[in-house]
Amino acid sequence: MRKVIECVPNISEGRNADKVGAIAGVIERSGAKLLDLSSDPNHNRTVITYAGEPQAVAEAAFDVAKAAIASIDLTQHHGEHPRMGAVDVIPFIPVGGVTMAECCEIAEQVGKRIGQELNVPVYLYAESARVPQRRKLPTIREGEFEGFAEKIKDPAWQPDFGPAERHPTAGCVAVGARNFLIAYNIDLDTSDVTIANRIAKSMRESSGGLMNVQARGIFLEDKQRAQVSMNILNFATTPLCRVFELVKMEAARYGVGIVESELIGLAPAQAFMDVASYYLQLPGLSRDALVETRIYE
Template structure:
């Protein structure tokens, strides 16, 4: 069995009921850990662990960080998704953050060095098929290495209608499963290099300003930051610039990028301090209240995953001194 480590940042459309979200996390563990599965990978006591649960009340959204070996990640995440579909009725959910699915996003990320993204793409595609077969009525769109054309998450979200309002579920584009419905919505499943969520809170209620800042820093802008995708939302009485920070293959690196190497130099990414400084520059003198990293850097995720699996700490999120918020 493979000791290649994979992380899944499972995004579900529930951020106000911790007990419900923890039931989803526990399902990921029961599916693949002893005694449900007799043996773990050599050197590991268990096959999967949950490193972190991040909840946001205003967004009504949670991110569950599941880690496992490449051979176990599919079954672990599928079990979590099945529980989420059972417990979350998307038609009854409201939140500031856009969403299309009760299970909104299922990205698989390699966190071991020199791991094949193409192989993980096949795992993700099989996971999408398994989800739609085991939960009738669900639907999936594929992205990254799971997509036959290798289209990224942002491109696929635009194509399927993720950013459009109001949502007409029956007209959404999907790759697998049933025609999307208000009950389950549409789930994105894919395999991409590790992606961090970095949120910078501006000390203002001016959402228009936040959107201008988000537009200026995203990678598609002329002077945007490498690998950064950004949006702005009202959040807890202020405005949050919410960013996905992608790892980029190091061969794409430009001399003028302010980036940090990751996973043995295989990738580079924009650090959170660079992102925060740029937000301040673009905000026209408006200060920031703070910067939040949702989860971990790739190196932190790999180290904590190895520790949790070796020690048999499946519910590692309960032992964390610093809950990643």
């Protein structure tokens, strides 16, 4: 089987299309293909998705980091999404013919290069984490760019690679290996962000909500409405339909409805098959029922 890895760098720029295009433009090469760009001006962040053969994907990840670090100045950056780096996070995801252990090796390889050659502190996270407290990205990112000047002085937060001080304009970066993550947001028909924050608290695992869900409330300046912004870390145990229905139920407590949902980046087809199976009451529905699957095979 051909070895295929997905990489999803998140960069702290979502408003300057030329800058985003220049950074993403370093990806395409033999063995690596750009699949999607998803920029959001409110979050001021872009999710880049590409895939390919392991070594080509690794080389492209380093080039993305190099381009982002050279062109993004976090001292001038403002947005709704938490961030600690110009290139904030670089995850490697096994797609086919590759193990999680191999993705961890690639994460270490890329992280070491970023630390040594670009002089940016690197934290290994998720399956690549060397200590338990660094498995979860929000824990590493706590304090964000502004707070890391002091945080990194704590012996517990010495980076895995690179200098033991925050880069003055590019901050720090988390690099690791993980399974598929779905970035899923729900817009509410209210401008009251306190309601979005209350709903987010009821959703996230750390507050006693759904397993494998990270959530926060934000205000969308361009739409003048509140949003529940979420990451679903395991759609097999916490499907999209369950997330949607719980947000809908919690919103109803405050007399608020849902305007629309938003998917950031790409997601596995099975996640949507699970949604169709639930709402259409089609137990056992799988991708084998799709004509496109049969044609592709």
